[in-house]
Every structure is written in C-alpha cells, then in structure tokens.
Amino acid sequence: MNIYASFTPVRCDGVTGKLLLSEPTDKILPEIPKIQALHIQGEAIEGETLVVTEEIPREERQQYVWEKFVKEVKYCWARSSAPHNNESFEALRFQRSCLYNIRTEDIGHFLHCECTVIDVFGRLSLPMSVISPAVSPGEPKVQKLEIEGCGYHSDIFAIRGIYSGGKEGKSVIQWFRAMARSFELLPIEGEMGRMYEANVEDVGYRLVAVYTPIRDDGKEGTPVSASTDPIRVEPALAKEVAEKLEQGSFKFEALLNRDPFSPTKVNQGLGQFEKRLIEINKKRIKAIKPGSKAFLGSDIRCSLPFHVEADKRNRHLLKIVMDDGCIQLMVSSRYMRDLIVLVMKGLNSQSN
Numbered sequence: 001m002n003i004y005a006s007f008t009p010v011r012c013d014g015v016t017g018k019l020l021l022s023e024p025t026d027k028i029l030p031e032i033p034k035i036q037a038l039h040i041q042g043e044a045i046e047g048e049t050l051v052v053t054e055e056i057p058r059e060e061r062q063q064y065v066w067e068k069f070v071k072e073v074k075y076c077w078a079r080s081s082a083p084h085n086n087e088s089f090e091a092l093r094f095q096r097s098c099l100y101n102i103r104t105e106d107i108g109h110f111l112h113c114e115c116t117v118i119d120v121f122g123r124l125s126l127p128m129s130v131i132s133p134a135v136s137p138g139e140p141k142v143q144k145l146e147i148e149g150c151g152y153h154s155d156i157f158a159i160r161g162i163y164s165g166g167k168e169g170k171s172v173i174q175w176f177r178a179m180a181r182s183f184e185l186l187p188i189e190g191e192m193g194r195m196y197e198a199n200v201e202d203v204g205y206r207l208v209a210v211y212t213p214i215r216d217d218g219k220e221g222t223p224v225s226a227s228t229d230p231i232r233v234e235p236a237l238a239k240e241v242a243e244k245l246e247q248g249s250f251k252f253e254a255l256l257n258r259d260p261f262s263p264t265k266v267n268q269g270l271g272q273f274e275k276r277l278i279e280i281n282k283k284r285i286k287a288i289k290p291g292s293k294a295f296l297g298s299d300i301r302c303s304l305p306f307h308v309e310a311d312k313r314n315r316h317l318l319k320i321v322m323d324d325g326c327i328q329l330m331v332s333s334r335y336m337r338d339l340i341v342l343v344m345k346g347l348n349s350q351s352n
Contacts, residue, residue, distance in 0.1 A: 030065050033117040038130035044111065046138035047164055050100045052113045052130065065119070072118045073098075083110040083131050104164060106135045137166030140213035140221030147209055147226045149198070152234045153338065157196045159209045159226065169216035177205040180230050185210075200310050200338040202231040233342065237335065241342045245350070249281040250343050252336065256287055257328040273330055280340075282347055285320065287327070308344040310337055320344070 009017035037055040042048055052075060056066050077095035080088040089112055100111065111132040117125040142161040149157035159173060175196045176185035185208055188196075196207065207228040213221035233241065244250045258272035276287040285306070311317035315334040318341055320327040331337050 029121055029123075030069055030119075031061055032123050033065050033070050033119055033125045034062055035115060035117060035125060035128040038113065038115055038128050040113070040130050040132050044102065044133045044135045046102050046104055046107055046135060046166065047141075048102050048138070050102065050111065050113075050132060052098045052100075052115065054115060054117075054128075069119045069121070070117055071120045074116045074118065076114045076116075078112045078114075079106055079109040080112065081109050083112070102135055104137075104166070107137050107166060108134060110134055137215065138164060140165035140168070140171075140215045140219055142171075142211050142213045142221070142224050145209075145211055145224050145226040147207065147228050149228065151229055151232055153198050153200050153203050153231050154234060154334070155198050157198060157207060157209075157228065159194050159196075159211060161211060161224075161226075163213055165213060165215055165219075165221060167216040169214045169218065171214045172212040174210050176208040176210065177202060178208050178227070180204075180206060198231055199312055200233075200341045201312070203233055203342070204230055206230055233338075237338060237342070240339060241346060244339070244343045245346045248347075249279070250340075251277065251279045252331070252340065254278050254340075255330040257330065276329075278329065280344060280347065282350060285327075285344075306344075306348065308341055308348070310341050 007020045009020075011017070034057050035054050036057045039053050039055065040050050041053065042050040044050070054073065056062060075096055075098055077092040077100055078089035079092060080090065082088045100113070102111075112129060113131075114127050114129040116127045119125075140163070142163050145159065145161035147157050147159055149155045163171070173192055173194060175188045175191035177188060178185050186205075196209070198207065208225055209227075210223050210225045212223040215221075232238070254276055255273035256276040258274060275290060277290055278285065278287050307321040309319055309321070311319065316330050316332070316337060318329050318331070318337050320329070329340075331340065
C-alpha cells in the first residue's frame with residue numbers, strides 16, 4: 001500500500017483552492033517474518049524420521065505477519081562428521097522438507113537443517129538452523145524379504161531382502177522344508193547360504209528361508225522368514241513319470257556300488273561300481289548283470305515299499321534304503337536320477 005499527503009489551500013475569507021496531492025510514498029510493507037528458534041523432534045537413529053518445527057515470535061505483529069503474509073518455508077539439509085566446522089557440511093540437495101528419513105549413510109554424521117521464510121512480497125527472513133545429535137545405527141532388521149525362483153525342483157532359489165541397522169555383519173540364513181499347510185519347519189542340513197539349489201527331495205514341500213540379521217558389532221535382530229509355494233516337478237519330467245507309473249514298470253541301466261557304506265569313495269567316484277540292468281515294477285526292484293537272467297543276491301532284490309533318496313552332493317547318485325541294507329546307484333544324468341526317484345516314490349505310494 002502507498003500513502004499520499006493532500007493539501008487544500010483555504011483563503012481567510014473561506015475560499016477553497018485546488019486540492020493538491022503529494023508524490024506517493026514507497027510501498028509500506030509489514031515486518032519481514034522472523035524465526036525465533038528451530039527444534040528437531042525424533043531420535044537420531046537410522047530408520048527414524050526427524051521433524052523440524054519453527055518457533056514463531058510471540059509479538060503480536062509477528063503473529064499477524066505469519067498468519068497473513070508468509071508464502072513459503074524452505075528447508076535445506078546437510079550432514080557432517082565434524083559439526084563445529086561449517087565448511088565440512090555436505091549439502092543434501094534433494095532434501096527439501098521439514099521431514100527427514102534417516103538413512104544408513106547418515107550413521108556417524110550430524111544432520112544440519114537450515115530454515116528460511118519467504119513472504120508474499122518475495123522477501124527472505126534471516127536463516128535459522130539446528131543440528132541433530134550424531135546418528136546412531138538402528139536395530140538390525142530385514143524388510144521386503146522374498147525368495148526368487150521359478151518354483152520347479154531343479155531351480156536355484158535366492159533370498160532377497162533390504163537390510164538396515166548399521167553395517168551388516170555375518171547374518172544367518174537357514175533353509176527349511178515345510179508341508180503346504182504346516183508350520184513345522186524341517187531344516188535342510190548344510191544349507192545356510194543366500195542361494196539354494198532345489199532337488200527332487202523338495203517336491204511337494206514349501207521352501208522356507210529364515211533370515212536372522214546381524215550387525216557387524218554382533219548385535220542380532222529379529223529373525224524373519226519367506227516362503228515359496230509347494231515345489232513342482234518340471235512339466236516334461238512330470239509327464240514322463242506319469243507315463244511310467246501308468247505302465248507299472250521301468251527298466252534302466254545304472255552303475256551299482258558294491259561298497260555303498262564308503263561315502264568318501266563314492267563322492268570321489270572311487271566306489272566299486274558295476275554295470276547293472278535295474279528293473280522296477282509294482283512289486284519289487286531287482287538288479288541283473290548284463291547278459292544274465294540270474295539274480296545277483298538278496299541285497300539287490302527287494303519288495304516294495306522302501307525308502308529312496310537322491311544324493312544332494314552328487315547329481316548322479318541315488319540310494320535305496322531297505323530294512324537289511326541299502327543300494328547305491330549311479331546314473332548318467334540328473335534328469336535320469338530324478339525320474340527314477342519320482343517313479344520309485346510313486347510306486348511306493350501305490351503299494352501303500
């Protein structure tokens with residue numbers, strides 16, 4: 001608003017002259033908004049949110065100015081590990097709000113917020129600033145945990161999650177199997193990495209990974225878990241298994257280990273392996289030496305049911321466990337091994 005001075009000359013006999021106006025004054029503006037103080041609310045801990053609030057002067061004029069003429073309040077954040085050295089502060093260019101979400105990279109730093117008020121006339125207040133305490137690491141935790149993989153028995157599954165709570169140390173991951181609607185977890189021996197290669201033994205089970213976050217100073221967080229849907233057999237293999245089960249019999253060539261109780265030799269490929277023709281049907285399994293129709297002994301001729309399992313350390317090995325011993329076979333490929341194991345399990349199920 002501008003103010004004008006007016007002058008109307010009046011003669012002593014009462015005659016009035018022409019009204020004159022002075023030049024206008026400069027525009028009269030209210031006081032520039034002032035900030036009495038800034039305050040930080042919230043704890044300086046990773047993962048928490050700091051909130052900066054302005055304290056408005058109590059004078060009536062400033063209260064009126066803040067109510068009527070304040071257009072915008074600007075915030076600028078910076079951080080430093082040496083708060084008493086103004087030149088050491090690193091500007092956080094994309095932080096322009098009164099809210100600040102503390103991140104992992106802020107740990108050990110002091111957070112500085114500078115606040116400036118702009119009124120409707122474009123004038124700036126004097127800046128006011130406040131500094132937080134040094135940021136501490138939060139509780140170790142993992143969020144958005146999930147297991148990646150296609151869901152088939154020959155896939156490799158990977159655990160993914162977002163860690164927070166300082167620098168991650170030696171976090172613990174353990175893989176389990178669980179039935180579709182069961183909370184009972186069956187630990188998979190030796191599987192404690194971020195990746196897990198599934199096998200035929202996982203078919204029908206859910207895979208569960210339990211992740212215990214641990215900070216580099218040994219602080220342990222709350223374990224969290226992720227689960228897959230029940231593991232399925234690859235479609236091509238599932239089709240062939242169904243065909244074999246419908247036929248009720250299956251013949252294949254394999255190497256029979258004559259010394260199945262020496263696992264070290266087997267894993268090194270040094271077992272006493274001999275070529276055999278294996279025949280499986282709904283009643284029994286038997287091994288025949290090529291060119292001979294004679295049974296080779298009762299230790300390799302047994303009736304259903306029996307326990308069969310794949311060797312997870314060797315893709316070519318499988319083991320058939322009976323009441324009086326076991327048979328160890330080596331086949332040409334993982335596909336063949338998985339086919340044999342699934343067919344045997346299917347025949348077992350039918351016999352029961």
